[in-house]
Amino acid sequence: MNDPKSGENAGHGGRKPPRRVTPDYLENAALHYLQRFASSSANLRRVLMGKVERSARAHGTDREEGARWVDALVERYLRSGLLDDRAYAEARAASLHRRGASTRAIREKLATKGIDRDQAAAAVAAVDADIAGDMDLAAAAAFARRRRLGPFRREDREAHRQRDLAALGRAGFGYETARRVVDAADPDAIE
Structure with a gap:
């Protein structure tokens, strides 16, 4: 299956197979993701659940057990302050506004990252309070x-x-x- 000359894994279209999900692997993946990107709790959950799903398809691991690990990890990060949806929403809204996004576009982009309507409205209001004028x-x-x-x-x-x-x-x-x-x-x- 492996072609030693090309370095490609012929059985997987040149890609390495997904890793088997464990609690330690999920924690390392979450920390690595959070080092590179700001994230809402729902977005981090979505990213980690993608890893759980790929592991379940490739290795037959239990999706429900993986989901419990992800939920516990996200809850722990929320309690510790490593994840803060309000701060994320405000920072993202301010960034999008500086780039020229409309309030409607800001709300939509926050919704795609898992920010609920009330938090999105509060984030837009916080940006609006910092701006003199419309x-x-x-x-x-x-x-x-x-x-x-x-x-x-x-x-x-x-x-x-x-x-x-x-x-x-x-x-x-x-x-x-x-x-x-x-x-x-x-x-x-x-x-």
Whole structure:
């Protein structure tokens, strides 16, 4: 099955087979993941359950036992403060806002990471409290700056007006906010 010349594992399409899940393996995997990425408890649970599922398919390990190990690990991390969904949600919301995400997009992205609606709303409110003025307008301006839309476009703004409005709309901004950004005379006029 193994081809010693190529170094590939021929039986698994060039991939190593998944590791057999144990409590120690799950803990090491969780710590390694948390060293590289900020995560919500639900997202970490999803990542670890993927490992449990792959182990069950490859080695016949017990999915329910693996799920109990994952749940115990996540609960322990929540109690110790290693995982904090509120802090994660606020930091992620602030980061997404700086990149130009609309409040709707922020809520959706937080939901995909397992943050519930109330925590997402609180995170958006925390970001909104730190901003002087309209949060969506500030985010739309950041998005337009990054994508060079509206007043950040170097030439022929009028020919690209509809396209710029559509890009802001697809990003989750309302028409009035998009229009204010695209029709601004210059970047300073947005605020």
